Amino acid sequence: MPQVSIKDIARMLNISVATVSRALHDRYDVKPETKLKVLELAERLNYRPSSHAIGLLKKRTHTIGLVVPEIDNQFFSEIINGLENVAYQQGYNVMIFQSQNIYEREVKIIDQLIGARVDGIAISIGSSTQDFKHLNMLKDLEIPLAMFDRANDQVYGHKIINDNFEGGYKAGEFLIKSGRKRIAHIAGPSTLKLTRLRMQGFKAALRDAQMELRPEYLVHTTFRMEDSHQTALDLLSLPEPPDAIFAVSDYVALGVLKAARELHLHVPNNLALIGFTNLAVGPLLEPPLTTISQQSYEMGEETARILLENIESPDKDFKLQTRIFKPELVVRNSV
Amino acid sequence: MPQVSIKDIARMLNISVATVSRALHDRYDVKPETKLKVLELAERLNYRPSSHAIGLLKKRTHTIGLVVPEIDNQFFSEIINGLENVAYQQGYNVMIFQSQNIYEREVKIIDQLIGARVDGIAISIGSSTQDFKHLNMLKDLEIPLAMFDRANDQVYGHKIINDNFEGGYKAGEFLIKSGRKRIAHIAGPSTLKLTRLRMQGFKAALRDAQMELRPEYLVHTTFRMEDSHQTALDLLSLPEPPDAIFAVSDYVALGVLKAARELHLHVPNNLALIGFTNLAVGPLLEPPLTTISQQSYEMGEETARILLENIESPDKDFKLQTRIFKPELVVRNSV
DNA sequence: AAAATGTATGTAAACGTTTACGGAACTTTT
DNA sequence: AAAAGTTCCGTAAACGTTTACATACATTTT
Numbered sequence: 001m002p003q004v005s006i007k008d009i010a011r012m013l014n015i016s017v018a019t020v021s022r023a024l025h026d027r028y029d030v031k032p033e034t035k036l037k038v039l040e041l042a043e044r045l046n047y048r049p050s051s052h053a054i055g056l057l058k059k060r061t062h063t064i065g066l067v068v069p070e071i072d073n074q075f076f077s078e079i080i081n082g083l084e085n086v087a088y089q090q091g092y093n094v095m096i097f098q099s100q101n102i103y104e105r106e107v108k109i110i111d112q113l114i115g116a117r118v119d120g121i122a123i124s125i126g127s128s129t130q131d132f133k134h135l136n137m138l139k140d141l142e143i144p145l146a147m148f149d150r151a152n153d154q155v156y157g158h159k160i161i162n163d164n165f166e167g168g169y170k171a172g173e174f175l176i177k178s179g180r181k182r183i184a185h186i187a188g189p190s191t192l193k194l195t196r197l198r199m200q201g202f203k204a205a206l207r208d209a210q211m212e213l214r215p216e217y218l219v220h221t222t223f224r225m226e227d228s229h230q231t232a233l234d235l236l237s238l239p240e241p242p243d244a245i246f247a248v249s250d251y252v253a254l255g256v257l258k259a260a261r262e263l264h265l266h267v268p269n270n271l272a273l274i275g276f277t278n279l280a281v282g283p284l285l286e287p288p289l290t291t292i293s294q295q296s297y298e299m300g301e302e303t304a305r306i307l308l309e310n311i312e313s314p315d316k317d318f319k320l321q322t323r324i325f326k327p328e329l330v331v332r333n334s335v
Numbered sequence: 336m337p338q339v340s341i342k343d344i345a346r347m348l349n350i351s352v353a354t355v356s357r358a359l360h361d362r363y364d365v366k367p368e369t370k371l372k373v374l375e376l377a378e379r380l381n382y383r384p385s386s387h388a389i390g391l392l393k394k395r396t397h398t399i400g401l402v403v404p405e406i407d408n409q410f411f412s413e414i415i416n417g418l419e420n421v422a423y424q425q426g427y428n429v430m431i432f433q434s435q436n437i438y439e440r441e442v443k444i445i446d447q448l449i450g451a452r453v454d455g456i457a458i459s460i461g462s463s464t465q466d467f468k469h470l471n472m473l474k475d476l477e478i479p480l481a482m483f484d485r486a487n488d489q490v491y492g493h494k495i496i497n498d499n500f501e502g503g504y505k506a507g508e509f510l511i512k513s514g515r516k517r518i519a520h521i522a523g524p525s526t527l528k529l530t531r532l533r534m535q536g537f538k539a540a541l542r543d544a545q546m547e548l549r550p551e552y553l554v555h556t557t558f559r560m561e562d563s564h565q566t567a568l569d570l571l572s573l574p575e576p577p578d579a580i581f582a583v584s585d586y587v588a589l590g591v592l593k594a595a596r597e598l599h600l601h602v603p604n605n606l607a608l609i610g611f612t613n614l615a616v617g618p619l620l621e622p623p624l625t626t627i628s629q630q631s632y633e634m635g636e637e638t639a640r641i642l643l644e645n646i647e648s649p650d651k652d653f654k655l656q657t658r659i660f661k662p663e664l665v666v667r668n669s670v
Numbered sequence: 671a672a673a674a675t676g677t678a679t680g681t682a683a684a685c686g687t688t689t690a691c692g693g694a695a696c697t698t699t700t
Numbered sequence: 701a702a703a704a705g706t707t708c709c710g711t712a713a714a715c716g717t718t719t720a721c722a723t724a725c726a727t728t729t730t
Contacts, residue, residue, distance in 0.1 A: 349682075350679075351679065351680050352680095353679075353680065353681080353682095354678080354679060354680075357678095357679090362680085363677070364677070364678060365677095365679080366677080366678060366679085367678085369678080388685085390685090391684090391685045391686060391687095392684070392685050392686085394685090436699085
């Protein structure tokens, strides 16, 4: 028997839908005998209420939309876990979507989430997104928005981010202290603010140590390993190759590691390497990867907390929040 | 201005909702002038149709539900990617949920998916699930079901799985051929059929080579790295430790690798190690991990294809499909 | 001039659920 | 015996959208 509705049950028992509804909700004003009959039949027919009907009727769906660039990235999947856990605890569902860093997909996803009438949206903006209309219209629609990790100042929404400048600074500082002289940086897509900040922090560390960053030691790549691998090969094949690299993320550092191995460069003897993120595989690499840690799980939790607080606040003008996580240096053996 | 409906637009333009609906759908029988007015206003107010209303009205939602044990596992996130891509191409959406291997969560998720009136469900069953009522009732409800990677014979649904017996056999065979004598196996949760099959294949390989599996060389663990790490420590601390380990998955192999490093055992000199899955990080480990590959992305694609074919088939008695992927030995340096 | 056709729009029902309101049939109070 | 209070259930509207059907007016055909 295909899916049944409250109407079907009502018809079968010769009672009204209102009574069925009340029985299912265990309301006070329904005869125990009737209640039992309803519950039994509902159980037998595997009745499950239609979330569409309820979503239509009530103004709230108790669902939040979550948009990440890609799901097969431990950093984001840990954020998802943190966010989901807090959301579930408060009785909210999470709809997960990935933009694949494609602008058109991101727009489409937002449209869908609006159509699904989610109570709020959490997003880490894709690297190709340059136009923010699709996000700023959420303000007019009164849908709370929280941006995590990849936020943008032109967008009206909460921000849960890292102090990327400081992280970059710490990375540079540590490489300098370890005595390296030819320090390079593989940066991310320049469209991302996070990329620019890590780079600026890194540059500041060099400046404070009266060191200079050679132009050829600053290169850009995407967060995909294949790209960073090629970039690293190029960088390490320079006439005067660097003796240290600060990679904008651990995934990029993995590409560097691969390139170094292919070029028979020993890490850390010939090349010091420091990443950013603190992926779970870091300690298992050879050598274990020195990195700047981001608290992904906690960022997910905090994102959910702020978003839900906004959603549940009766205050129309709920203030925008900014939460900045402090990155920590995680010393292992790659420097 | 908060979210508007077709009714709001109709009221503002002093026309009927039917006309607005027709205009938005670019139907033939609406005056160009009216059409223009509607489209303009809809655009200005950021109108997006309510998926709840449409889901209620139409019988189809063009959505499939996807349930994985955990999302922060590259194997599953690649499956998600494969499945999503095929689904998107055919105009379907995917709702992703994780059960965390917790039975109660799995049941709740299925209830939700039924409530959301998804057109079909794809699931990789959680390791703690012993009762399959929640899955078998989908047959009565006429909701197509596809199980990938972790399937169960008691459940009515399509299966997209690996030839786990053969994979186990290949792993055992390769370790034997490489000259190892004290070969151990770290198996997964014994509730999973996949675990039992890999183990049986492995045992068959030993048997065929007239080798014996010592009871203390067969241990069980979960797929989480922390557990496998401890299990490996115990195993490698036996009075007569194994000189080779077949780990039920790459994640488990990572735990073994960590344990070996802590015990100053060189891989592969003191200990040969072979995993299962072929995670992307495998080649980057030291040593690069030898493993049995599973075509995760392709499994995701195939799952979507079979499920969608079932969904779109007018045939009520669409035959159950079983697709078995052949595992391949991937030789690197850990053996 | 009547009939037929075409064009543009409106009416109303349907999807599944909740809930305010009303009312019938009892039971208790005076 | 009338009034008041309980207990249980039904009616109907609402949520947003689509669509079959009806309708009004204008235009063309006989």
